[in-house]
Amino acid sequence: MLTTAVLLSTSCNGQIKNAKNLNLKIDGNCETCKKTIETAANKKKVSKLDWNKDTKIASLTYDSSKTSESEILKRVALAGYDNEKFLAPDEAYASLKECCKYDRNRKKTEAKGEVVGNTVDKVEISNTQNISVNQFKVIFDSYSDLKNALVKTDSKLASAKAGELSASILKLEMNKLEMNQHEIWMKVYKDLISKTEKIAKSTIIEDQRKAFMQLSEKMYELIKFANFDFPIYYQHCPMYNDNKGANWLSLENTISNPYYGSQMLSCGKTIETIK
């Protein structure tokens, strides 16, 4: 009786020797996810995984002399699926099909990068100095996104990012600004909003870039008063605007030219570091 039971259990596991069984949680949505997860995990005679899309629980059998739980879960993560041990690389998650883009609850969002709305509690406990820095930071972050869209020569994305920028400009609470910041804000505010909206409304990359050149000049004046705790690089492309040149601001010292995109991505140089 006992022997038959043993025989049965081995035959159930197919040809996997030294079999170890366990249940694991793997995030995912649908049938397509199931297929991708299982293909990533399964290896002939070494590992077999069966994932349930409703419970998100996978039952795993593997040959403990040949592989390990970590090795298998790593492959699942590389296929784009967060699990008990590993978070998928962002690139792998991004390349999943739309229907497979599960909510990434396991992944902690970065404390600093999030929009102000979500972190109200935090804003209240920090001091005034920090709030004003955060306010300019939000604007600068949107500006960076816009710049990156132009680097990619993506007019649609640029228009969307300009929309976000104008929203954050309008949201800024002037009464929480420092005295000198308040002054500069009053000076550049109108130009910031008009250039930004110009970019948002346009779909022609050339027009967007022209407006971005004017926007960048005003941003430069503003950022000088931002008191960020990291450096900002003021960069210059000598060729744009009929060889009169144009400038932009960047978080990185490396050049990614927003005026020509991939045609001349690394053309330009840093002319000032704002600390």
Place this chain on the structure above:
Amino acid sequence: MKCIKSIAFVIIILFSNQFFAQKKVRYDLFVRDTIVNFTGKNVKAFAVNGHIPMPELHFTEGDTAEIYVHNQLSVETSIHWHGLILPNKEDGVPNLTTAPIKPNTTHLYSFPIVQNGTYWYHSHTKLQEQNGLYGAFIIHKREKQEIPEYTIVLSDFTTMKPFEVHRRLHNANDWSAIKKAKIQKGAVQSYGDAIANKSLKTKLGNEWKRMLAMDVSDVYYDKFLTNGKEEDEAKQFKAGNKVRLRVINGSSSTYFWLKYSGGKLNVVASDGMDVEPVAVDRMIIGVSEIYDVIVTIPNDSTAFEFLATSEDRIRSTSLWLGSGIKQMASPLKPLKYFEGMHMMNGMMKMNGNLDDMGMNMSLQQMDMNVVMYPEITGEKKPMKQLDSMGTKYNSNALSNIVTLNYSMLRSQIKTTLPNVPTKELKFVLTGNMNRYVWSINNKTISETDKILIKKGENVRVIIYNNSMMRHPMHLHGHFFRVLNGQGAYSPLKNVLDIMPMETDTIEFAATESGDWFFHCHILYHMMSGMGRIFSYENSPPNPELPDPKKALKKLYKEDKQYHFMINNDFATNGNDGEMMYQNTRWKFQSEWRLGYGNEMGYEAESHFGRYIGKMQWLFPYIGIDWRYRKMGLDKNIENNIFNQANTKNGRSALCIGIQYTLPMLVIADIRFDSDKKLRLQLMREDIPLTKRLRMTLMGNSDFEYMAGLKYYLTKTFSLSSHYDSDMGFGAGITLTY
């Protein structure tokens, strides 16, 4: 009285100086045999104080190092302090600067620490570095550093004996490509792979130009290690921490790509010297190079991956920073080998020189290999067409991923040299993949004299890489400035990675004395003779080397080493075999065909000759030819193509001939023997049909011909079958050593 007082005062000052500035730091290193097991197979290795890597040594600038090396091996050893400025006799190159440390003896290295930064130390004896003798050497600044730090020693591990690795490299054995192909399809780049990839024309073009398969690294490694582990963990770091990673590439022949899943890598120092911080997404670290990078831990309850992937992208090793669920970095996708091959075909001229098509390449800015990187040039075949050649290979222009190159390094201090006369040298890095010969200006270390330099002058070296591989060139005992467009702030380094077709200029002030090694830090290239010795004129005698001439001879012996190879096919129609005993220039070669019984006959042919020219396509030889067969008289005499009678039954003749490698790697062999017979033969060995299948074709003017197939089972055994005009059809098993 007054006088005495002031003397006493002076004495006190001297004492206190010694007391504060001259802190002695002593380490004892016990070098012993050990057994390691990373793959399920026990492998002999060397360890220091029971560790691989060797222990992390810490000093503060101004200390005096006293390091006792106790050699408990059965062979001699040495330790070289990589990147350190120290007296010549402490440099640790056996037979050049320091006496070898004999078995069961102790050697004391003692030198003042006059710099700060990240360095490393390793054995400079034979291939011992590959056996485990490498470790970190950290020198702290006098003022305390406020951010936490962590040292990463990267290395490569093979279950093969390093001696075996070296021997096989010299015999153009492609077993390591077969092993790689197990993990990554297409690594052998066989004709089968080429057809599957619709790149047959590319493969043919490649062989037409007499090149073997493309490879970005020659050795197959079973594991890559971070601090001696496949995966290392540093759980102590918390969200918001900025951590200084001291990254040392202590591998023998592996370049690593570095990435971090928690954000950018902020490069703050290179080869121990501070540079202006520069943020990048990824960077390559050459063999023996060092970078200090600062990374940020973005949030808690997550561990972030610092991923180091070998340049051939076969395997990787990681460090997890922080604790909790592990956030993986996206891995590097497999190389597009045939794109690389296509690129090489374009660059390779028929005479074996490389042609950069007027791009003036330098400082890692244009990486021809980008054509093989899916993340930069896309997954599929067509490359982004750009107007100018200037950006075609510039990965920073081709994508949003920022890759570090040398032009981005800027020193924090002025590095201009004193205004004195400059001695200018030109080095062309040369090599021959097929025979694994590596040299400078087509000469190995032992084939050249030392380069004399004068204390007080500046030395400038213009290096051009005319070989098909990249080389990390390392200078002992000095820092050189890399002329990279940063003017007075050109960065100081002691290792320069130079890619094929690049021209870089380095310069240094000659301020020391004695002999200093300048060599490629890929262990197997160095051991093949890729280096030079800078020797200061009128240096005082080195007490470590009482007989410098004898010592130098010993040093030269290393790259003159002969490598042995033999194989024999035990087939149904006889034994078919070959052996070779060769070094950089000379080769002794013997081939035999031994039938079973007198009627089938016995035949052996031996050559001894010398390879000529940079590409070593020409091989004149003298030899001896012997055969015996018992057969009917009517079959005894045969005529050759030139209508010369030829006896096959019994013969022994001296011969003289020339072999020449033709396009498609066909070896043409013309010889004339003491019986005044002329023979012309064409032969092509080991045509890679598929991953494991090789074909050989041969025909000659004696109407002898042969066709054979060989299928690799393991590195020693293969199945073989061939048809031979003398012996007929046969099948068997080939053994290769």
